[in-house]
Amino acid sequence: MSFDWNFVVTSLPLYEKAAWLTLKLALAGIALSLVIGLLCSIILYFKIKVIDIIVQAYIELSRNTPLLVQIFFLYFGLPKLGLKMSASACAVIGLAFLGGSYMAEAFRSGIEAVSKTQIESGVSIGLSKIQVVRFVIIPQAFSISMPSLSANCIFLLKETSILGAISIMDLTNLTKDLIGMYYTTFEALTMLVVIYLIMILPLSFVLSLIERKVRYAEFGN
Amino acid sequence: MQNSGIDVILQGKNIQRLLFEGLFVTIEIAFISIIIGSILGILIGLSRTTKSKVILFINRVYLEAFRIIPTLVWLFIFYFGVTTALNIDLSGEVVSIIVFSLWGAAEMGDIVRGALQSLPQHQIEAGKALGLNYFQLYRYVLIPQAIRRMIPGTINLATRMIKTTSLVVLIGVIDVVKIGQQIIETSRFEFPTASFWIYGCIFFLYFIICYPLSKISKNLEAKWTN
Numbered sequence: 503m504s505f506d507w508n509f510v511v512t513s514l515p516l517y518e519k520a521a522w523l524t525l526k527l528a529l530a531g532i533a534l535s536l537v538i539g540l541l542c543s544i545i546l547y548f549k550i551k552v553i554d555i556i557v558q559a560y561i562e563l564s565r566n567t568p569l570l571v572q573i574f575f576l577y578f579g580l581p582k583l584g585l586k587m588s589a590s591a592c593a594v595i596g597l598a599f600l601g602g603s604y605m606a607e608a609f610r611s612g613i614e615a616v617s618k619t620q621i622e623s624g625v626s627i628g629l630s631k632i633q634v635v636r637f638v639i640i641p642q643a644f645s646i647s648m649p650s651l652s653a654n655c656i657f658l659l660k661e662t663s664i665l666g667a668i669s670i671m672d673l674t675n676l677t678k679d680l681i682g683m684y685y686t687t688f689e690a691l692t693m694l695v696v697i698y699l700i701m702i703l704p705l706s707f708v709l710s711l712i713e714r715k716v717r718y719a720e721f722g723n
Numbered sequence: 724m725q726n727s728g729i730d731v732i733l734q735g736k737n738i739q740r741l742l743f744e745g746l747f748v749t750i751e752i753a754f755i756s757i758i759i760g761s762i763l764g765i766l767i768g769l770s771r772t773t774k775s776k777v778i779l780f781i782n783r784v785y786l787e788a789f790r791i792i793p794t795l796v797w798l799f800i801f802y803f804g805v806t807t808a809l810n811i812d813l814s815g816e817v818v819s820i821i822v823f824s825l826w827g828a829a830e831m832g833d834i835v836r837g838a839l840q841s842l843p844q845h846q847i848e849a850g851k852a853l854g855l856n857y858f859q860l861y862r863y864v865l866i867p868q869a870i871r872r873m874i875p876g877t878i879n880l881a882t883r884m885i886k887t888t889s890l891v892v893l894i895g896v897i898d899v900v901k902i903g904q905q906i907i908e909t910s911r912f913e914f915p916t917a918s919f920w921i922y923g924c925i926f927f928l929y930f931i932i933c934y935p936l937s938k939i940s941k942n943l944e945a946k947w948t949n
Contacts, residue, residue: 566882566933568889571900571926578907579919663793667893674795678803687807691800695792702791 509689513680520676521697527590527670528659531597535658536651538598539605544635546606547613557606564603570664572596577668593665597658604654612647613639645716652709656702673697731914732924737906741921745899746928752816752896753885756823760884761877763824764831769861771836782832789829795890797822802894815896823884830880838872839865871947878940882933889929899925 542557564572573596577589587595616639624638644651666675677694681687732738771782789797801818813821842865850864892900903921910917 562934562937563930566886566937567926567929568886570889570892571922571929574900575919575922575926579922582916582919660791660793663795664890664893674793674799677799681803687803691796691804694796694799698792698796 505692506686506689509684509686510693513690513693516676516680517673517693517697520671520673521701523670524659524662524665524672525701527593527597527665527672528662530594531601531662532655532658534594534598535601535605535654538602539607539609542602542606543609543613546610547635547639561603561606564599565607569596569600569661570667572599573665573668589665589668589670592668593662593670597661600661601654601658604657605651608647608650608654609643611650612643612645615646616642648713648716652706652713655709656706659702659705660698729920731906731910731917731920734910734914737910740902740906741899741924741928744897745902748816748896749885749888749891749898750932752819752823752891752898753881753888755820756827756888757881757884759820759824760827761831763828765835767828767832768835768839771832772839786829786833789826794822794826794887795893797826798890798894815891815894818894819888819891819896823888827880827884830883831877834873834876834880835869837876838869841872842868875940875944875947878936878943882936882940885933885936886929899928 542561545553545557548554573592576587576596576599577592580587620638620642621634624634629637662672663674665672666678669675671679673694677690680690684690732741767782767785770778773779798818801813801822802815806813806818846864846868847860850860855863888898889900891898892904903925907917907921914920
């Protein structure tokens, strides 16, 4: 069986469209989950009463269940209670729900690694609680947790591959459709793998650059 | 007549089907893959302590391939690609066991390598100074210490594998999600809100399995790192 280059050329625009959609959903999900993660980790750090129990429960629920089930619940389950959302909204919310807890754990371990003397020095030069968080803890915690944050970004980008289950035309779903329509199994799968490589390798390269950038002023080690 | 939604879970044989038909398949796939993956992974981990550049390179490519390409894509590659290429027929379950085992082996290999390499060099030297041969060195010095460092990571990997088994529904395996969908379909008129309760139930089933495992792994990690 020969490799059908013609198929590659004709299906390229479809793959391009699906790749942009995948990237868009992943970026929206990553951005939201970073916000959720930062908020959750700060709530846990300050041990704000009642809310921190809710946050803890959220983290355990989201980390111990698969994204596919979360998304099915959002897309098929919630409309029955009158909460209807489009497939892409469900996808972004699902990614944020899953990613938020992973990001929260990453930030939390970063915050815990900021040495006590740093925080005490901050307090002793008269910074308020919020200023300590803003100028002392977050910059250092961010640089410490950067490796796990970037691993989470790649993880979330990969997780978008299951969005086809709620009929989003992402890369994986497109491939499945093309295989079903034209029986071009090898070509379609090769395109799929190559496009994932094209997306993920540069992303991980950029992330490792950022990692090096934010660690330049690391204190102590 | 319309019933209140939550009854759908207990109606007829629904709960039995979810647990014994659906969840059983999910757990079966996860369990077999974890076993095969761990055994292969230990061998791979041991092979990664050599100095041979070729073996290290092959291992690196293998691990990165499973880390970069999403698991669902691997399932598709085996389900559509490998079966076509070799002209064989593999059921969805066999494909999932193969893919999850290979993925588990790659990740397990990394855990084993990390554990072995984290052991201080003087342990190896002390063992050699006592006149232990390579087998004895691994058997009595390195492996007992490495296992402690491996267990939290291994349990974590197991929970990740259990969660990822939910994907097998997308290559046509009748797992807990598929059984849930069937129940929703058949009780569409009796219980209009069935999908809310059934997916909610599956959500909690996964949670009930994975939560204790991740708690254990966290506790062991806290206990053994000090």
